[in-house]
Structure formats: structure tokens, C-alpha cells
Amino acid sequence: MPESTAIHPSTYSAILRRSFRNAFPPAVRGEGVYLWDAHGKQYLDFSGSAAVNFIGHGVAEIAAAMTAQAKQLEFVHSSQFTTPVAEEYAAELLGFAGKTFEGGCVYFTCGGSESVETAIKLARQYQVEIGQTKRHQVISRGQSYHGSTLGALSVSGNKRRREIYLPMVREFAHVGFPYCYRCAFDCTDGCRNCGQEYAAELQKAIEAANGEVAAFMLEPVSGATLGAVVPPPGYLQTVAAICQRHGVLLIADEVMTGMGRTGRNFAVDHWDVAPDILVTAKGLSSGYAPLGAVMVSKRVADAIAQGSGAFLHGFTYNSHPISLAAGRAVLRFVQEQKLVRAADSEHQGSIALGLRHALESLREAKSVGDVRGIGLLWAVEFVADKDTKRPFAAQLNFAGRSALAAMKRGLLVYPMQGCVDGVEGDHLLIAPPAVITAEQIDWAVKQLRKAIEEAAL
Numbered sequence: 001m002p003e004s005t006a007i008h009p010s011t012y013s014a015i016l017r018r019s020f021r022n023a024f025p026p027a028v029r030g031e032g033v034y035l036w037d038a039h040g041k042q043y044l045d046f047s048g049s050a051a052v053n054f055i056g057h058g059v060a061e062i063a064a065a066m067t068a069q070a071k072q073l074e075f076v077h078s079s080q081f082t083t084p085v086a087e088e089y090a091a092e093l094l095g096f097a098g099k100t101f102e103g104g105c106v107y108f109t110c111g112g113s114e115s116v117e118t119a120i121k122l123a124r125q126y127q128v129e130i131g132q133t134k135r136h137q138v139i140s141r142g143q144s145y146h147g148s149t150l151g152a153l154s155v156s157g158n159k160r161r162r163e164i165y166l167p168m169v170r171e172f173a174h175v176g177f178p179y180c181y182r183c184a185f186d187c188t189d190g191c192r193n194c195g196q197e198y199a200a201e202l203q204k205a206i207e208a209a210n211g212e213v214a215a216f217m218l219e220p221v222s223g224a225t226l227g228a229v230v231p232p233p234g235y236l237q238t239v240a241a242i243c244q245r246h247g248v249l250l251i252a253d254e255v256m257t258g259m260g261r262t263g264r265n266f267a268v269d270h271w272d273v274a275p276d277i278l279v280t281a282k283g284l285s286s287g288y289a290p291l292g293a294v295m296v297s298k299r300v301a302d303a304i305a306q307g308s309g310a311f312l313h314g315f316t317y318n319s320h321p322i323s324l325a326a327g328r329a330v331l332r333f334v335q336e337q338k339l340v341r342a343a344d345s346e347h348q349g350s351i352a353l354g355l356r357h358a359l360e361s362l363r364e365a366k367s368v369g370d371v372r373g374i375g376l377l378w379a380v381e382f383v384a385d386k387d388t389k390r391p392f393a394a395q396l397n398f399a400g401r402s403a404l405a406a407m408k409r410g411l412l413v414y415p416m417q418g419c420v421d422g423v424e425g426d427h428l429l430i431a432p433p434a435v436i437t438a439e440q441i442d443w444a445v446k447q448l449r450k451a452i453e454e455a456a457l
């Protein structure tokens, strides 16, 4: 296939594509917040692909760091060697994560799903090491997404992504979650009180499992499935306290929210919550190389080191030196350019605050029911009726249509369906690189408003 040919639904491609119904233009270049296809069309990447890119596209320092590593040493197997880049970068990441992971360890993978698998197995092994051999269940929340491998799917609540694989996945309990725009308690206080009701569900689920729960996993700020839902004050703290009281490890899935995306190094920092295990990916390498990381607290690491002494789990490409060189250079760039502060939507003058104000203006649009989020992670939820919050019929695919209309206008956003009940409900995820400017936001939001109007026609 020539470089300049797009894949259309009717075109044969040697790639097993994600959809045989959509067209895929051939991307050839990226710089800053922009991507270009082979036809010269420019796109503003308003969703950082899928909340991946945090530092902008085409940053030369990252490519240089990867090249230097590839020239020096491209790969060794983690059963035989460690590497200087792995040791130095792991220490830097623990430092970035702060007090919670002081004296802890990092396990490097190639992405989010591998990291979630690793975290689940680590939780089980920790419990076995400390003599809690009955504990093997991992509770998670409905309307969540933790990855596409079977273990990660078993702890995910995303109905559409699980549906056909259900007979193949191990089922553990899913608990309710605060989603203030559609709160089941009809609250009027931003879920301050009912956040506690949702936390109490976890306690009940742990008690109902008769001492078999090893861990509870959650996205501190919901990612794609629910769309940037921020937890009410007190909820995460109560959840953490419940886990601690019941000997259940708390796993924070920060694949999407980690590495500065929400305006803190990690989203849990907004609420001073200390997870036992933290999983991150996406922004970790900003997409420059496949990379994920699992951070474990000293307590968890010590239990294994002083217990059986071996973590019986691994992927060939753990700690891949070129991916680590990319991640390390990205971390340096984030710190030098003060991008976490840029992503802080509570900080006066930050670009994230500018984004928040600009997106809030979309509430005026007829089909926009809610605008929510934090930092540089936002969602726009659509409704057919603002008063009743009735969603569009799922077959209309309003999110997909508005994303397509935006793409035609040269604007990339991330459409999702199912936020209401796993099937109905449409929203767009907005997660631009932190190097976006006020003018670019202004242009993007104007295009988005027009795209939403076009989708409603």
C-alpha cells in the first residue's frame, strides 16, 4: 500500500484494524500539539491520542535519548541483567512519586494492561507471602477500565469491552462509584455525603467475600469509561481507610491520570491518599515508546524480598532499555518545562485553567449535559434532553459522530459510549498535551462547538 493511501472501510489492508467501518488516514508527522497525515492535512491533537501524549509530539530530546540508548545497548533480558538506565530511572520515578513509595520498587512493563496484570499478581503474591493464602479476589468498580488482557478485563467494569469475553474472564465483585451528574442518591451537595455511601459499598463487598479479598483497584479519577469523573471530597480517603482496616491492598490505576495529567504528579496526591501499589503508563513515555510501570510500597516489596524472594512473573520486554531511555527523557522534560504545574487547573494562569474555562463555555450548547474533569483531563457528556438528562439512543452514536465531525475540521478528540449504563450515554474525552497554548485551545473549542452542532443535525 503506498504511503499516502488512507484505509477506507472497503480497502484491503494487511493491518488487522480496530474497525472495518471507519477510515484511517495515514499519519506521517507530529510536532507540538499537531499531527499531519500523508495528504498534508493538519490535526490538533486535543485528546493526546488517548490521553497518552503529555509533552507534545516530535520532541527531539526524546528521540536523541532513545537513539543514544539503542546505540549503546538495545536489550538485555531482565532475568540476566539490570541496566544503568533501569536503576537510575526507577530511583527517579520513586522520587517523583514521593513519600508513599520511599524505599519501594518499580516494575517496568510495555504498557497499561501489562502493568495491571502485574499489579493483580503482585497483590496475590503479597497476601501469600504474609500467610493470607485465602486472599485472591480483586474488587473493582463498575464503569471502569483497567486494560484489554483477560486479567485486566476481569477487573474492568466497561460493559462493551467485556461483553463477548465474559465466559472467559474470572468474575470478582464490582462496587458502585460516585458519578455526581447522574448520582443515584439525587444529591445536591456534589456527592459529599453520598461519596461515603459509595465507599460503604466497598466495605460490604469485602465483608461478603469472607476474607478472600486481596486488593481493591480503582482509577482515582475515572478515565475513558465514565469520562473524567472526579471523586467527591472524602471518598478516596474513606476507601483507603477501609482497605487498610481489612488487610486489603489499595491499587491505584493511574495509567491515564499519572505523570502530571491531572495537575499533580499522581492523581492520588490531590487527596493525600497513599496506595500500596500504583500503576502508570500512557504519559509515562508520552507515547514515544511502549512503557508502563508498577510502583510498589516498601511494605509490599519487603514482603516478597524477605519471603519467597522471587516474583514469579515476567514479560520478555520488561525494563526495555530503549523504552526506559524514552521515559527517563520524558520525565526530565516534564520537570524542566514545569508541565505538572501547567496541567494544574487550580493554579491561576495555568493553561489547564484556561482549558477548563473554555470547555465550560460548551455547556451553552443544546446537546451538552455536563462538562467535568480536572487538570488536563476533561469530558463533555451529551444528552438528548438537558432537563431530564436523557441520553441519546446508543445507535445514534452521537459521540462518534461529533468526533468524526471534529476530525474533518482537523481536531482530534476521543469519543466514548456507555457512561450512563454501559450501553447508553455519549461523551468525548479531552486530554491535550500540556504544551498547548491559549490560542490553540480557543481554536479547538470553536471547532468542537461546531462539530457538536453538526452531529446534532
Ligand SMILES: Cc1ncc(COP(=O)(O)O)c(C=O)c1O
Pocket (backbone or CB within 6 Å): 050, 111, 112, 113, 114, 116, 145, 146, 147, 148, 219, 223, 224, 253, 254, 255, 256, 281, 282
Ligand atoms: C485506567 C486505564 N488502565 C489501563 C489501561 C490499559 O492500558 P493499555 O491500553 O496501555 O494496555 C487504560 C487504557 O486506556 C486505562 O485508561
